[in-house]
Amino acid sequence: MSAPARPESLALLERLVTALKAKGLVSEEEIAARQASTDRASPEIGARMVARAWLDPAWRKSMVANGAAAAEQMGVSMAGAPPLGILEDTPTLHHLVVCTLCSCYPRAVLGYPPHWYKSFEYRSRAVREPRAVLAEWGTTIAPGVQLRVIDSTADYRWMVLPLRPAGTEGWDEAQLAALVTRDVLVGVALPRVPMAAAAE
Amino acid sequence: MSPAFSHGFAPGDRVRVKDDWPEARGRCHIRTPHYLRGRHGRVERVLGSFPNPEDLAFGRPAPARPLYHVLFDQPPIWSEGEAGDSLLVEIFEHWLEPAPKPVKEAA
Numbered sequence: 001m002s003a004p005a006r007p008e009s010l011a012l013l014e015r016l017v018t019a020l021k022a023k024g025l026v027s028e029e030e031i032a033a034r035q036a037s038t039d040r041a042s043p044e045i046g047a048r049m050v051a052r053a054w055l056d057p058a059w060r061k062s063m064v065a066n067g068a069a070a071a072e073q074m075g076v077s078m079a080g081a082p083p084l085g086i087l088e089d090t091p092t093l094h095h096l097v098v099c100t101l102c103s104c105y106p107r108a109v110l111g112y113p114p115h116w117y118k119s120f121e122y123r124s125r126a127v128r129e130p131r132a133v134l135a136e137w138g139t140t141i142a143p144g145v146q147l148r149v150i151d152s153t154a155d156y157r158w159m160v161l162p163l164r165p166a167g168t169e170g171w172d173e174a175q176l177a178a179l180v181t182r183d184v185l186v187g188v189a190l191p192r193v194p195m196a197a198a199a200e
Numbered sequence: 201m202s203p204a205f206s207h208g209f210a211p212g213d214r215v216r217v218k219d220d221w222p223e224a225r226g227r228c229h230i231r232t233p234h235y236l237r238g239r240h241g242r243v244e245r246v247l248g249s250f251p252n253p254e255d256l257a258f259g260r261p262a263p264a265r266p267l268y269h270v271l272f273d274q275p276p277i278w279s280e281g282e283a284g285d286s287l288l289v290e291i292f293e294h295w296l297e298p299a300p301k302p303v304k305e306a307a
Contacts, residue, residue: 083248100233127235127287129280146284149274154231154267154290155250 037077041111045076046159047180049109051173054164064088067159071109081108085156087148087187094145095160096134096187098126099152106157110185117186127151137188160187167193209268209296213243216299217270217291229257232295236287240299241272244288252292266293 020026049070053060063070067084078084084106087095099105100123105113116122125133130149134141141147150158162184168176183189209215219238222228231253247267255262267290274285 085247100235101231127233128278130274130285131280131282146286147274147281148286148288151233151287151289153233154253154292156247156267156290 038107038112041076041108043110043180043182043185044177045071045074046106046109046182046185047177048173049074049159050161050180050185051176053161054168054176055173060161064161067109074109076108078108082155082157084109085158086161087150087158088161089163091163092145093148094141094187095148095150095158096126096130097150097152097158097160098123100124100127101153104152104154104157106159106185108157109159110182114182134188137183139189159185162187162191165191165193209243209246209266209293209298211243211245214240214299215243215268215270215291215296216240218295218297220295229254232291233289235277236272236289236291239272239277241270241289241291244269244271247290250292252294267291268293268296270296 017026017031021028049063052074053063059070064086067086068078068081070086071084072078087097089095098117103113103118103123105117107113122133127149130147131141134147152158162180164176165179168179179191179193181189181191184191217232217236217239221237222230245268247269249264249266251262252265253262270289270291272287272289274281274287275283277287
């Protein structure tokens with residue numbers, strides 16, 4: 001897992017920000033505004049997008065064609081954010097997202113990346129032995145389902161659109177969204193219907 | 201890297217990632233993962249054009265370069281995985297060269 005920030009890293013950050021401000025390249029207000037917008041973002045946004053896609057085929061189509069435009073429709077400001085790509089799982093294809101070079105992550109719709117996503121272990125192993133990584137998460141890919149690892153290394157950010165689980169017929173958007181966790185949106189987990197709900 | 205020569209790749213085109221190691225020649229910033237250098241893949245889709253991060257990182261003028269989503273078969277890139285597993289990675293055009301014939305790589 002990632003180590004906590006070292007004091008010398010924080011001191012370096014402080015010096016960098018001071019230098020950028022002195023050159024007029026960035027202001028305190030801009031930093032605060034960006035922090036506020038990232039603080040507002042959370043996996044609940046991505047989960048609502050997925051739930052809506054499960055319920056509305058037309059909206060699903062437009063979301064897959066242009067994830068950023070779909071996010072804007074959900075009230076997310078994508079100004080200055082990288083384009084958002086949607087990875088559509090199928091009954092024979094499961095997607096898993098990693099950034100082996102750093103920690104590229106669809107922050108606009110998922111918020112801050114978790115520590116494990118930035119860890120050397122996840123970043124190296126998710127491309128080398130993705131099935132072993134998924135097994136450690138307790139995620140079982142059904143036989144016959146192919147695994148596609150997206151190494152997010154450049155200008156897009158990627159979010160997984162998983163399959164709607166069985167046993168959710170008649171559920172509304174909020175009920176469905178509750179199944180879509182941050183881990184599901186990265187592809188390390190699958191949406192799980194709680195046993196009590198499935199039994200109803 | 202040498203100046204861009206646009207191949208204008210299209211979805212389905214077979215490509216090879218250049219077996220180039222600029223990090224051995226000096227300071228650089230590259231977005232092409234090491235494990236794909238010299239490997240064969242297929243263009244899945246054209247993602248658009250983006251300022252070249254190799255220039256952006258050094259504050260140089262950064263002309264936009266075409267970016268592709270390129271699909272690689274998981275085996276033989278890594279030993280784990282089942283037939284049909286794949287890796288899908290964003291690769292800039294100046295890192296790609298045409299691979300005219302389907303190439304069977306040794307596992």
